[in-house]
Amino acid sequence: xxxxxxxxxxxxxxxxxxRYFVMAAHKLGYKVTVLDPDPESPAGRVADIHLNYAYDNxxxxxxxxxxxxxxxxxxxxxxxxxxxxxxxxxxVHPNANAxxxxxxxxxxxxxxxxxxIPVGLFYVIQSIEDFNEISQECFPGILKIAEFGYDGKxxxxxxxxxxxxxxxxxxxxxxxxxxxxxxxxxEVSVILARSVNGEIKTHPVxxxxxxxxxxxxxxxxxxxxxLTKKNVxxxxxxxxxxxxxxxxxxxxxxxxxxxxxxNEIAPRPHNSGHYTIDACYSSQxxxxxxxxxxxxxxxxxxxxxxxxxNLLGDVWEEPKLHEPNWESILEEPNLNLHLYGKEHPRxxxxxxxITFVTDESLSHDHVEHLQNIKKRL
Ligand code: ADP
Ligand code: MG
Numbered sequence: 001x002x003x004x005x006x007x008x009x010x011x012x013x014x015x016x017x018x019r020y021f022v023m024a025a026h027k028l029g030y031k032v033t034v035l036d037p038d039p040e041s042p043a044g045r046v047a048d049i050h051l052n053y054a055y056d057n058x059x060x061x062x063x064x065x066x067x068x069x070x071x072x073x074x075x076x077x078x079x080x081x082x083x084x085x086x087x088x089x090x091x092v093h094p095n096a097n098a099x100x101x102x103x104x105x106x107x108x109x110x111x112x113x114x115x116x117i118p119v120g121l122f123y124v125i126q127s128i129e130d131f132n133e134i135s136q137e138c139f140p141g142i143l144k145i146a147e148f149g150y151d152g153k154x155x156x157x158x159x160x161x162x163x164x165x166x167x168x169x170x171x172x173x174x175x176x177x178x179x180x181x182x183x184x185x186x187e188v189s190v191i192l193a194r195s196v197n198g199e200i201k202t203h204p205v206x207x208x209x210x211x212x213x214x215x216x217x218x219x220x221x222x223x224x225x226x227l228t229k230k231n232v233x234x235x236x237x238x239x240x241x242x243x244x245x246x247x248x249x250x251x252x253x254x255x256x257x258x259x260x261x262x263n264e265i266a267p268r269p270h271n272s273g274h275y276t277i278d279a280c281y282s283s284q285x286x287x288x289x290x291x292x293x294x295x296x297x298x299x300x301x302x303x304x305x306x307x308x309x310n311l312l313g314d315v316w317e318e319p320k321l322h323e324p325n326w327e328s329i330l331e332e333p334n335l336n337l338h339l340y341g342k343e344h345p346r347x348x349x350x351x352x353x354i355t356f357v358t359d360e361s362l363s364h365d366h367v368e369h370l371q372n373i374k375k376r377l
């Protein structure tokens with residue numbers, strides 16, 4: 001149902017993605033209730049109402065049913081059952097089943113393989129017996145816990161069966177996938193929004209550089225040829241269709257020579273889409289709000305080229321704990337500073353990001369200049 005401004009929307013998850021959702025909803029005059037067990041959550045701080053409960057707390061879910069018209073999520077690890085429960089009474093986008101599939105690497109990769117969407121070689125590991133099936137071709141590989149991994153957590157690089165068995169024991173024999181390590185030429189991502197009418201709008205393909213398994217830099221548009229752009233965009237759209245998806249979805253891809261593989265799917269806006277806040281007519285969060293309230297989607301195109309660089313807690317901690325020199329960012333005319341209002345910087349914790357916007361075409365010099373600014377913070 002189309003929801004007019006002033007209605008109350010609900011967001012499951014209170015991280016930085018949820019914070020930007022709240023801001024985008026406020027821009028259009030909606031109110032937002034955030035559910036997050038963390039009393040200091042970045043989205044909870046800016047929400048109209050912060051429900052400080054676990055994601056499966058019945059009272060909190062009932063409160064959402066009584067007071068909100070529609071609900072979305074910013075976090076794939078919320079229990080899909082909570083979405084099912086809410087969906088009996090109010091509008092839920094994306095659907096619980098899509099979240100259920102993509103929140104578990106076994107279901108996610110099996111879904112991709114069954115739908116003939118290119119995915120790298122992988123094996124499902126539920127028990128030690130599953131190691132009997134594995135071919136040597138899968139090494140060097142990466143063992144990944146099926147659920148609750150993020151930012152490279154719950155992953156271990158392994159060179160042979162013995163290494164994989166050891167890693168499986170370290171993960172307490174929790175269900176895993178073993179993936180072949182792919183020779184990466186580039187990593188790119190596609191963020192799309194699909195409306196209730198089935199209309200799909202995609203943001204320009206972003207090129208992503210990871211450091212220690214965590215996104216470090218996004219360059220948009222990606223420096224890849226037209227055909228690759230078309231292929232990854234078409235694959236992302238196909239995934240959205242197969243999942244019956246409404247809302248914002250991100251798909252991460254590996255590019256290796258002429259081959260393209262889907263790495264993973266996120267049922268929400270994505271860190272690699274932060275550039276859309278400063279460089280696109282409608283950001284990924286604007287689209288998330290529009291899709292949720294079943295209104296027309298915005299224009300996802302870029303009005304500026306952009307480079308986004310993440311600021312992790314490391315910036316505060318190195319060489320020793322200090323307040324970073326924010327002036328060096330704020331004095332740069334084309335650079336925007338974003339901080340998520342998190343109280344405690346910790347190594348590898350995402351605290352904020354910077355986005356450089358320009359009419360010029362992007363070069364490696366731009367990236368280097370920004371990396372130098374970050375180093376001197
Ligand atoms: P997360 O959920 O933490 O984002 P990913 O599975 O996306 O986990 O892995 C994080 C990063 O690790 C990827 O973006 C990529 O750089 C690297 N990586 C993961 N899987 C592979 C693989 N099979 N081959 C090569 N690199 C990989
Ligand atoms: Mg990833």
